[in-house]
Amino acid sequence: MKGLSAILRIARRELRRLSRNPIYLFTMVVAPLFCYYFFTSLMAEGLPAELPVGLVDNDRTTTSRSLSRNLDAFQMTDIVQTYPDVSAARKAVQRGEIYGFFYIPEGTTGKAQRQEQPTVSFYMNYSYLVAASLLYRDMRTMSELASGAATQSVLLAKGATERQAMAYLQPVVIDTHPINNPWLNYNIYLSNTIIPGLLMLFICMVTVYSIGTEVKSGSARHWLSLARGSMARALAGKLAPHTLIFTLMGAIYVCYLYSWLHFPCHCGVPVMLVVMFLGVIAAQGMGVFMYAALPSLRLGLSFASLWGVISFSICGMSYPVMAMHPTLQGVSLLFPLRHYFLLYVNSALDGYPLLNAWPYVAGLLAFALLPAVVLRRLKNALLHVPYLP
Numbered sequence: 001m002k003g004l005s006a007i008l009r010i011a012r013r014e015l016r017r018l019s020r021n022p023i024y025l026f027t028m029v030v031a032p033l034f035c036y037y038f039f040t041s042l043m044a045e046g047l048p049a050e051l052p053v054g055l056v057d058n059d060r061t062t063t064s065r066s067l068s069r070n071l072d073a074f075q076m077t078d079i080v081q082t083y084p085d086v087s088a089a090r091k092a093v094q095r096g097e098i099y100g101f102f103y104i105p106e107g108t109t110g111k112a113q114r115q116e117q118p119t120v121s122f123y124m125n126y127s128y129l130v131a132a133s134l135l136y137r138d139m140r141t142m143s144e145l146a147s148g149a150a151t152q153s154v155l156l157a158k159g160a161t162e163r164q165a166m167a168y169l170q171p172v173v174i175d176t177h178p179i180n181n182p183w184l185n186y187n188i189y190l191s192n193t194i195i196p197g198l199l200m201l202f203i204c205m206v207t208v209y210s211i212g213t214e215v216k217s218g219s220a221r222h223w224l225s226l227a228r229g230s231m232a233r234a235l236a237g238k239l240a241p242h243t244l245i246f247t248l249m250g251a252i253y254v255c256y257l258y259s260w261l262h263f264p265c266h267c268g269v270p271v272m273l274v275v276m277f278l279g280v281i282a283a284q285g286m287g288v289f290m291y292a293a294l295p296s297l298r299l300g301l302s303f304a305s306l307w308g309v310i311s312f313s314i315c316g317m318s319y320p321v322m323a324m325h326p327t328l329q330g331v332s333l334l335f336p337l338r339h340y341f342l343l344y345v346n347s348a349l350d351g352y353p354l355l356n357a358w359p360y361v362a363g364l365l366a367f368a369l370l371p372a373v374v375l376r377r378l379k380n381a382l383l384h385v386p387y388l389p
Contacts, residue, residue, distance in 0.1 A: 010237025
């Protein structure tokens with residue numbers, strides 16, 4: 001009972017500290033809510049549409065005009081300007097006016113009719129990876145359709161039936177079915193990982209900051225005295241209000257995405273609430289470990305921010321971990337976001353129970369228990385390491 005009362009006293013003290021410092025309100029409530037709205041509204045359309053491109057049509061025939069009209073009809077492509085030559089179109093790309101351009105050289109139609117294998121070209125600015133990738137897909141599809149149409153007309157002129165011509169052009173028909181995200185919606189693809197990653201980043205930084213300010217303000221000894229010298233009770237009391245607030249913010253995120261926006265969630269909202277809670281306590285454990293490893297407010301915050309930012313690249317969201325160097329595949333498991341991402345894929349996308357991915361549940365719990373490893377070092381830092389600005 002004495003231990004519980006000490007934890008409650010420290011929790012009440014921490015609530016007073018939270019209410020007096022506006023930075024806590026911003027990082028624990030305002031910033032997460034802003035991120036929820038910003039990222040989901042930024043990609044509300046799912047995929048970018050009407051991306052501006054240019055056209056260089058030196059053929060100027062009925063076929064080339066039909067080709068350009070069909071390209072412009074694609075959802076993601078908008079031909080905003082026709083240029084007289086490749087040089088003018090290239091300069092427009094360099095100025096940022098268009099993302100790329102489609103080039104139809106002179107004599108393309110005549111070569112196609114004579115079966116001389118004409119060449120059309122398309123250029124994209126891959127400084128904008130998403131836009132360029134989408135435009136590349138549209139332009140390549142259009143060039144293949146044009147090639148097929150030219151070949152079909154030649155075959156029909158030679159007496160082949162339409163069925164024979166189609167069998168020659170496409171001997172194997174491919175039926176594609178994207179799973180889990182059949183709409184190819186970038187909002188679903190990105191928001192499910194970026195937003196939890198940002199929330200974990202906030203949690204790590206707030207945890208480091210709340211411990212570091214005890215040293216900065218000279219109140220660390222008083223904090224420990226309230227816990228009767230027990231570092232475990234001191235941490236439990238301090239982090240309990242943080243856990244409640246961040247769990248509430250995580251619950252808002254889960255309900256917003258899966259109940260309000262109806263993102264795919266085959267496991268049900270309660271399971272994702274459990275996954276989110278595991279992510280919250282894992283990030284808190286990581287934050288305590290970060291400060292104990294580098295017992296300085298400045299270095300601890302730098303460690304937390306660096307670790308949080310790297311986690312977006314190494315968690316497997318943007319680049320598959322299995323394609324990374326074997327060393328990096330192992331390093332990826334040192335980031336809580338990697339475990340959260342795999343649990344999200346296992347449960348929300350694939351609909352499997354959490355027990356199916358128990359190693360990653362255990363991974364998040366291991367991060368949550370990291371403070372137990374550094375309790376003595378942390379206590380020594382609070383008592384003996386002076387604050388350095």
